[in-house]
Amino acid sequence: MRAITALFFLFCFVAPSALAQLRQGFYGRSCPRAESIVANVVASRFRRDRTITAALLRMQFHDCFVRGCDASLLIDPRPGRQSEKNTGPNASVRGYEIIDEAKRQLEAACPRTVSCADIVTLATRDSVALAGGPRYSVPTGRRDGLRSNPGDVNLPGPTIPVSASIQLFAAQGMNTNDMVTLIGGGHSVGVAHCSLFQDRLADPAMDRSLNARLRNTCRAPNDPSVFLDQRTPFTVDNAIYGEIRRQRGILRIDQNLGLSGSTRGIVSSFASSNTLFRQRFAQAMVKMGTIRVLTGRSGEIRRNCRVFNNGR
Numbered sequence: 001m002r003a004i005t006a007l008f009f010l011f012c013f014v015a016p017s018a019l020a021q022l023r024q025g026f027y028g029r030s031c032p033r034a035e036s037i038v039a040n041v042v043a044s045r046f047r048r049d050r051t052i053t054a055a056l057l058r059m060q061f062h063d064c065f066v067r068g069c070d071a072s073l074l075i076d077p078r079p080g081r082q083s084e085k086n087t088g089p090n091a092s093v094r095g096y097e098i099i100d101e102a103k104r105q106l107e108a109a110c111p112r113t114v115s116c117a118d119i120v121t122l123a124t125r126d127s128v129a130l131a132g133g134p135r136y137s138v139p140t141g142r143r144d145g146l147r148s149n150p151g152d153v154n155l156p157g158p159t160i161p162v163s164a165s166i167q168l169f170a171a172q173g174m175n176t177n178d179m180v181t182l183i184g185g186g187h188s189v190g191v192a193h194c195s196l197f198q199d200r201l202a203d204p205a206m207d208r209s210l211n212a213r214l215r216n217t218c219r220a221p222n223d224p225s226v227f228l229d230q231r232t233p234f235t236v237d238n239a240i241y242g243e244i245r246r247q248r249g250i251l252r253i254d255q256n257l258g259l260s261g262s263t264r265g266i267v268s269s270f271a272s273s274n275t276l277f278r279q280r281f282a283q284a285m286v287k288m289g290t291i292r293v294l295t296g297r298s299g300e301i302r303r304n305c306r307v308f309n310n311g312r
Contacts, residue, residue, distance in 0.1 A: 022139035022140065022290060023140070026139070026141040027110075027113065027114060027140060030110060031113045031114055033109055034106060034109075034110065034113075037102060037105050038102045038106075038123055041101050041102040041105065042123050042126040045101075051189075052127055053127040053128060053130065053131040053234075053236065054191065055093070055095035055098075056098070056120070056123050057127070057186050057190075058095075058190070060124040060288075062093055063117075063120060064289065066152050067147065067152055068145075068294070069117050069289055070117050070143070070292070070293070071116035071117040071120060071142075071145060071305060072145040072152075073090060073148070074096065074305045074306055084153050096306070099116065099119050099123060099305050106119070112301050112303060114301070115144050115302070116302050117142035117293070117294075119305070121142065124285075128285070131234060132236055132237060133185075134278040134282040135282075138285075138289055141293075141295055142293045142295065143293075143294040143296075143299035144294070146300065157196075158196050159253065162256050162257060165253065166262060174288070176262060176263060177266055177280060178284045178287060180257055183254065183257065184241055184244075184257065185236060185281040187228040187229065187251070188228070188235070188236050189234060189235070190228045191225040192226060192228055193223045193225045194214075194218035194225070196251065197214075199252055200250060200251065201214060203255075206248075207247045210248050210250075214226060228251065230243060230248065230250075238273070238276075238278075241258075241277070244257060244258035245258055245267060245271050
């Protein structure tokens with residue numbers, strides 16, 4: 001699996017009118033078991049595969065940061081019509097079968113009621129808690145988008161300068177603290193292929209023992225992958241920030257968060273307090289989940305998350 005590195009997509013911040021139509025317990029009457037159905041599907045899969053947290057975090061980031069949280073990433077390409085899913089940066093996104101199974105069960109219980117966009121948000125939230133991260137409530141009421149165009153996907157890579165990343169987040173109503181939280185939190189359970197951090201291996205400032213271990217791993221064929229958090233790779237926690245402070249950040253953007261004057265203090269605060277990190281991560285995830293959502297009569301409620309209702 002590719003790293004959860006593309007946390008810097010171009011996106012638009014949600015309008016206040018859309019925010020007003022999202023609410024906790026949106027399906028309380030129309031589909032009372034909606035959240036428990038999603039939670040059970042995620043828990044069943046997590047028992048067999050703890051890497052799904054990284055997969056679902058990445059899926060939500062890649063969906064929300066292109067056209068907003070509208071499940072446009074889930075649309076399958078068809079002959080003569082490409083989609084976001086088969087662009088290069090999205091080609092290795094995985095976990096779609098989890099969303100499919102949740103949708104299958106939800107359609108059986110409450111046909112055409114729960115959106116795929118909400119399933120992605122709920123499934124990601126549940127997987128974070130299962131991986132030892134914070135438990136948080138999310139508002140629901142999103143609807144599914146009617147467009148999935150590979151031309152909309154713009155994914156800066158893991159060497160993006162901190163200043164450019166701050167600008168991208170700030171332009172969309174998210175602050176520097178949100179950025180550091182989402183990058184570090186996402187990478188706390190992520191992996192990266194060796195091809196994505198060759199620049200770090202050439203950095204003499206990198207921790208020497210880690211550098212030697214990574215070089216040994218990367219000698220193997222087929223572009224091996226490594227955990228971005230070498231201490232607690234299956235837990236959503238603050239450990240990665242401590243690694244960054246010790247020059248053990250594997251991706252360039254991670255390490256630069258610990259070096260930039262704009263972000264160094266935030267990294268240190270998170271490294272010193274998992275409680276603070278958990279609080280801020282929950283807040284940032286909820287905030288990210290409201291980016292350019294469709295509500296009310298906009299969009300649709302897909303019957304199949306992979307296909308628009310009109311079959312396009």
